[in-house]
Amino acid sequence: MTVLFSIFSFLYQTGDAFAFLVLSACGLAIIFGMMGVINLAHGEFIMCGAYVCAAAARAGLPLPIAILAGALAAGFAGMVIERIIIRPLYDRPLDTIVATWGVSMVVTQGTLILLGSTMPGTGTPFGSFTVGPYSYSVYRVVLMVAALGTLGLLWVGFTKTRFGVLARATIQVPHIAQALGVNTGLVYSLTFGLGAALAGLAGGLYAPTMTLVPTMGSAFVVEAFVTVVVGGADIFLGTAPAALVLGAVKASLTSWQGQLAGQIGLLVAVIIVIRILPRGISGWILRERT
Amino acid sequence: MQGTNSLMKTLGLLQGPQTLGKGKPFWSAFTLVVALACAYPLFADGYDVGNNVYFFNWAFMALGLSLIWGYGGTLSFGQTAFFGVAGYTYGVISINFGDAYGLTIFALVASVAAAALLAAALGYFLFFGRISGVFLGIVTLSVTLVLERFMAQTAGPEWRVGAARLNGYNGMGGMPSLTIPWFGSDIVLFPDVQLYYFTLALLIACYLGLRILVNSRFGNVLVAIRENPQRAEMLGYDIRVYQLVTFIIGSALAGLSGVLYTSWGNYITPASMGMTAAALPIVWVAVGGRSDLTTTLIGAMLVLAGFQALTIHGSQYALVVMGALLVLTVLIAPRGLVFGLGTLVAGLVNRKPKRQGE
């Protein structure tokens, strides 16, 4: 019986880490896949989603609506920033990355100035349940379901809609959108908006579980970065499997040595993995297809 | 005879295709600036002079980043990792061994070596794994962020190395300042005139040394790799080795900054490796013009001065201004604001005496 309890505990930890990695990373991965750009303001979109969600929830909106409001607000902010700052830099991806870092600095400090050093949160709903000697948060399970649901919705979006098909084509063969004569401006704007909205969704979903501070985004970005580095650009062939593998790694290290060992171990694992698989998991799955 | 000859050859590399500024006008201006910098303590009181060493402390990290990013084309977003590692190492060594017998100088060397060693280990995995530009940037950034988190949770009394408490988020303090053993009595480099001259001399040496490096054969290959890595490899160069060596040198310079900063303020915190700290060197170097050492240096000094002026007046907007400056530089002058001005001036100066410099 104890073994079963331990197994359940490990599965729960892995699922929790998996959900966190998927939700943190998918917005980053979509923007990276479509535009070849790492959005260093990713953490700030997450923070935006969390803040809006918390504000909406405290204003009396039900939590799911508040979370969606957070995602929408972040998505809208993303499209505005794409329009003003990213668009002039289309052919300079490396400069775009640096520019998004500038955005990140402005937003973090701006939030601190306007809203102060913390923002009241909403408290975690649903309480907890126990399996054997351990107690588990119900909301964490909700987050796992949300992560799977997000992946499912993205799958539908990417296979059933025109935008999605185009997006997948662009991820696999960069610049194909231009070759097909598509309005790249619109596609990129939607991509950036979608990526930002997914970041906002992550922020909204995790808002009830953490302290809301202007720098909260940086709690997510390391995990998001390493997942994208290992997974490569393709959400379904890369990000999700990477999140699963890394989730297991993180869960075992965390249960062995604690939270921080999980994070450090994750990074070390990633640095070793890239020595062996420089093109990430999806590059390895799609091995030498180009 | 042979010796002087090769020395002259080496000094000849002080100017070359990879550095802005050559001939009489540039070196006259350089001498003037150095003279002014040397004369500055004569006109100011020791306290201000010591405070202003602060600017020089960061310049090494900026120069190192210029080498890695500007010349080598490698995006390293986590130079602060090496800054922090060296700073903490200096603290641990100097707290444990004290400042007698020039041991702080040993601590300085050992700390820079620690930073270089970390860079060598990390760089080996990255460059020999053939990590492409963007990924390299985010992996290095992740490293510095994880180090920050690690140091931030070392508040407990169990986190100590010998006599040195790491002290978690509040940071480590109480380490002795750099001390030069001297006949009679040691020279302690408190933030005062002595430290100013020490740091200035170190800065000039690093600046000139890097000029020689980037104009040497090594520098030729380095910029070639930045321009076209495939071609460079197909000329028989093992580009991984060049990138790795560059990364180590640049990171050692970041480490030097870390030691000087820690010794200067007798203090270092995990925040020195955080997201904001990591962003600032990017701003200095990008605004100045990363692909040239001189513009990087000027840019870093100007941005730091501006930042300092804003913070001193209590403005919270300093970081907002830094971020906006970075965005604007990328949008308006991607090669750097100072660099743009510099090439303009160089163009004007060189126009008159045509075909003078071959």
Place this chain on the structure above:
Amino acid sequence: MAILETRALNKWFGGLHVTGGVDFALQRGEIHCLIGPNGAGKSTLFRLILGEHLPTSGQILYEGNDITKAKSFERIRRGISVKFQVPGIFKALSVRQNLQIALQHHCPPAELDGEIDRLLEFLKLTEARHQLAGNLSHGQKQWLEIGMAVGLKPRLLLLDEPTAGMTPDETAATGEMVQALNRDGVTVLAVEHDMAFVRQIAHKVTVLHFGKIFAQGTINEIVADERVAAIYLGDATHA
């Protein structure tokens, strides 16, 4: 004696079999042209020889030594040199610096300047030596890259469509350059589409088709081969 030999060289990309057991020998001192329809595997064969891709199976021998797993730069140091199809030059650096980077690795420092000047002369780029390489005309860029490749003093020179985008005059001049190098003892393997150029320089021609060696012989034999004409015709109708 063969300077370069491939034995049963196979390369799969995912499900695509790009070179199918290529046994190919390049004799020392010859100018050998590799032709074939698009997608015949010419570029892949080049990349395998250069080490940019590693073969799925098979062997590559250079001067009798197995270099199948050697890194690209190691192959270059052994005396192989390449000129890419899209001019691979350092655009933001001056012409002179481009050559210096190519030469400095093996040339004694005292002779470097003289050697660069000699090469500039040979490439007809003396006038342009202080220009940025990115500002050269297309033909000049091609020559500069040939110069960089030649500057390594290779024993085997690989040329990937050296005349792509050149005017007929430039093409002819390039042909003379290649022949002059060959007289100095450089073995040349060139991928080329321009049949006039092939006729000008080739001692021997190999036709690749679907990743396999389809025909081999002198240019006259190849031109007379009806099967070769058929695959090119087939290619033309597909395109």
